[in-house]
Amino acid sequence: MSKVPSDPKTSREPGFATLAVHAGQSPDPATGAIMTPVYLTSTYVQEWPDRHKGFDYSRTVHPTRQALERNLAALEGAAHGLCFSSGMAAASAVIETLSSGDAVLCGNDLYGGTYRAFTKVFARFGMKFSFVDMSDLAAVEAAFVPETKLVWVETPSNPLLKIADLRALAKLAHAKGAKLVVDNTFASPALQRPLSLGADAVVHSTTKYLGGHSDVIGGAVLTSDEQLFKDCKFVQNSLGAVPGPLDCFLVLRGTKTLPLRLERHCRNAAAVAKHLLAHPEVTKVHYPGLPTHPGHEIAKGQMSGFGGMISFELKGDLERAKRMISSCGVFSLAESLGGVESLIGHPASMTHGAIPREERLKAGLVDGLIRLSVGVEDEADLIADLDAAIVKSLKA
Numbered sequence: 444m445s446k447v448p449s450d451p452k453t454s455r456e457p458g459f460a461t462l463a464v465h466a467g468q469s470p471d472p473a474t475g476a477i478m479t480p481v482y483l484t485s486t487y488v489q490e491w492p493d494r495h496k497g498f499d500y501s502r503t504v505h506p507t508r509q510a511l512e513r514n515l516a517a518l519e520g521a522a523h524g525l526c527f528s529s530g531m532a533a534a535s536a537v538i539e540t541l542s543s544g545d546a547v548l549c550g551n552d553l554y555g556g557t558y559r560a561f562t563k564v565f566a567r568f569g570m571k572f573s574f575v576d577m578s579d580l581a582a583v584e585a586a587f588v589p590e591t592k593l594v595w596v597e598t599p600s601n602p603l604l605k606i607a608d609l610r611a612l613a614k615l616a617h618a619k620g621a622k623l624v625v626d627n628t629f630a631s632p633a634l635q636r637p638l639s640l641g642a643d644a645v646v647h648s649t650t651k652y653l654g655g656h657s658d659v660i661g662g663a664v665l666t667s668d669e670q671l672f673k674d675c676k677f678v679q680n681s682l683g684a685v686p687g688p689l690d691c692f693l694v695l696r697g698t699k700t701l702p703l704r705l706e707r708h709c710r711n712a713a714a715v716a717k718h719l720l721a722h723p724e725v726t727k728v729h730y731p732g733l734p735t736h737p738g739h740e741i742a743k744g745q746m747s748g749f750g751g752m753i754s755f756e757l758k759g760d761l762e763r764a765k766r767m768i769s770s771c772g773v774f775s776l777a778e779s780l781g782g783v784e785s786l787i788g789h790p791a792s793m794t795h796g797a798i799p800r801e802e803r804l805k806a807g808l809v810d811g812l813i814r815l816s817v818g819v820e821d822e823a824d825l826i827a828d829l830d831a832a833i834v835k836s837l838k839a
């Protein structure tokens with residue numbers, strides 16, 4: 444079932460959960476194996492020069508990656524999918540389609556690694572990156588220059604969970620002759636499909652919700668823009684930041700349960716956010732599902748759920764915040780997000796340490812901010828764990 448055909452009698456298109464389990468995959472023709480095989484081979488024997496079964500060399504394509512690329516494309520509603528060895532490699536491939544002198548207009552609270560790659564690596568090759576609050580459309584419009592080729596946005600953003608209006612940004616980018624690229628890692632296609640809102644390409648760290656089990660590093664670019672697809676595919680094969688068969692297998696296993704997991708992530712995160720908001724030791728909670736969140740209405744209009752990520756601030760100083768995040772039992776102190784287990788982190792010293800402090804503060808990322816990736820455990824255990832750690836952190 445490579446494409447998941449629509450039902451000929453009713454012409455129904457398969458739903459998202461059906462696509463998650465089946466899209467891009469069919470039983471192995473050689474053995475009938477229902478799971479996509481992992482062929483640990485770098486090359487494929489040809490019967491005649493350039494006559495083969497569709498696979499010649501594993502940097503160019505291999506069966507597990509092909510299945511994953513088709514699966515992810517179906518989930519994002521894209522014509523094409525390309526997989527990479529990490530989320531950073533996927534983001535880089537899009538930038539590597541640009542040339543010296545081209546400009547990219549970026550959100551001002553991007554993932555720290557993306558900020559680092561843009562400003563410390565690609566800026567050396569003559570590409571220009573500027574940063575603006577993507578929830579302020581007037582500021583975005585004013586920040587375009589004639590060289591702007593791409594608008595690069597994360598929504599919900601990391602770690603402040605700011606919401607950008609994707610329909611409005613797509614319109615604005617297109618009016619200026621630029622393309623809109625959305626890093627959809629935080630929402631996943633189970634909650635938000637940017638291409639259906641007008642975006643030209645979606646980038647993922649499949650390490651996070653798509654893989655979902657904190658056991659693999661990977662990335663993907665999904666697009667229906669033929670030229671962008673061709674250019675990214677050329678970069679993928681030319682520069683070779685590609686995932687191996689086992690990595691693709693793990694992500695493909697993850698996507699089968701994506702809608703199930705996201706349902707639970709959203710439910711748990713909503714309960715934790717509500718609990719923190721009412722907590723006397725908590726001064727601020729950032730979660731787009733809260734009616735008090737400034738982007739709540741826009742989020743409702745472009746997401747089918749508000750996700751598993753929360754950030755918040757405690758009363759007291761930075762040391763107290765550090766004591767709190769080191770005192771949890773169910774939440775593990777670790778980088779990353781999107782796995783079934785709950786994680787807690789300190790963006791200013793961990794994920795966003797690569798961003799200069801003045802830049803961080805300008806974007807509203809204060810030193811005491813704590814970030815949660817709420818997992819799929821029992822809601823009551825998560826809340827009890829946070830409460831106990833908040834009490835413990837009172838004592839120096």
Ligand SMILES: *Cc1c(COP(=O)(O)O)cnc(C)c1O
Pocket residue numbers: 529530531532554556557597601626628629647648649650651660661662
């Ligand atoms: C983790 C992450 C990345 C980078 O992905 P890797 O797989 O770690 O290379 C990019 N964007 C966002 C939003 C992320 O969370």
